[in-house]
Amino acid sequence: MRKRALPIRAAAPVALAAAGLLLTGCGTTPAPVAPAGTAAPKAEGPKAAATLGGPGSACALPVSFGLAEKWEPEAIDDPENPEFAALTRQGPAVIRCEVDAKPAGHVGYLRIWTADKGPARAALEGFVKGARNTSKVAYEETAAGALPAVEVTYTVSVELTEESKEERAFAVSTPKGVVIVHLGGLDSDEHRAMIPAYELAKSTLKAL
Template sequence: MREGTRAPRTTAPAALVAAGLLLTACGTTPRPGAPAPGGTSTTREAAGGAEASTTLGGPGSACALPVSFALAEGWLPKAVKDPEDPELAELTHQGPAVVRCEVDAKPAGHIGYLRVWTSGTEPARAALEGFVRAEAKSTDVSYRETGAGAVPVVEVTYTVHNDLMDWPKEERAFAVAVPAGTVIVHLGGFDTEEHREMLPAYELARTTVKPR
């Protein structure tokens, strides 16, 4: 099945769903649209078309991170359980980066995740390049620097081939280098259509990211 003839969202492959469940720690899923547990409530504001309802990365939030950023309403964050476990390295490591947090879009009505990775103290561009090189079958790679937000951001867009469903799909990520380390925030998605529908939440994170 190719892009443009995707299956309905309710028929997502079990392997895709299981991959997300394997990476995350146990937790309670709130009703769609409810603030994520542990997040700091903020005044709602439109940014890139997404409504901000919580802040991730700060004190008391679901994931301890070197940065903080706003989360779109309904997106559910969970810390990744045992990301350094060598038995899970195939899922939790990509190039120089280790995944620390998953933000599930399903409560907001999408099939996909924002995943937050950390990558030592190398420059943002170097970390992002290593991250993309480690992505199998990545093509059409394009980097750019943006000035949005409180810190300089390096962003990448690229295409990968989904072997499971046999179609190409868009991916993107941004990286920031802060004193506590380099952080990569990646947006995937079930397919390109799903990915594009989730872009407002990604843009909200990118434009509000700041060091902790």
């Protein structure tokens, strides 16, 4: 089992610029109009390429869920060590596992945290309060697999770049404690590109 020594809590965003082109057609024939009521087919999310959290997986967790293709999990080495508390603790939660999106072409991590038994909402609120420079915090009741869950979306201000980026997390209560699954990202664009993998984890989650 590979273990990651310490989590990477933040990275400096990279500014990206994109140019748009306006294309015009020639001739007088009008473009065909789509029939009323016709909608573009909804894009399917990624399918699970592996399962994390179960027996023999990279991280021992109170839950299991599906991983998107090429996302690579690593357990955190000695997360209870108080010497590294600034990196391994956030509010009431301790980080247990990181799933790296770089092999899948993204810059960010899906991180799994655990907290003591109790209401998922209280643990998630404490987790967000433990983050720095948060704003636009919004909670909602939802489901993770068959389990009731609480989800939060918020923005984080990055002091180094004076920019903000989106983050989100959901929490569930299990017989072994609360589990928080968090998605960050280098910037908001990277974050949004990784949401399908986050949603896959949420929809396939099971308590062990």
